Amino acid sequence: MAYQKRIPSIKLLVTKDEFNKLITIIDFINSSFDDYLEYPNKTSALKDKLLNYSVPRFSGNDNQEYVDVRFFPSEAGEIIRELIKVINVERINDTYFDILSENKKIKRNY
Secondary structure, three states, X not given: OOOOOOOOOEEEEXXXXXXXXXXXXXXXXXXXXXXXXXXXXXXXHHHHHHHHHOEEEEEOOOOEEEXXXXXXXXXXXXXXXXXXXXXXXXXXXXXXXXXXXXXXXOOOOO
């Protein structure tokens, strides 16, 4: 059977500055929340993947540098989950679930 190259299905095109911020956030999560993270090695592995497999691009149209970042769904889910865990928001609007439930007409079972 021939080797098949799998390309991650989630594509994110970010500017150079946004890419640097993303890696900085992952570094911050790794260094600040080692004991808190569910899977601390996953964020390190994700950082390594981003640095090895992301593709720098240059747009001649607007003279801007971009980075083509690809995620498998599980990787995208992991980074979103870890970001949600570590973001410190003083005021969280807890009515969003009620709005979602009303929009989807889901009854609360708790």
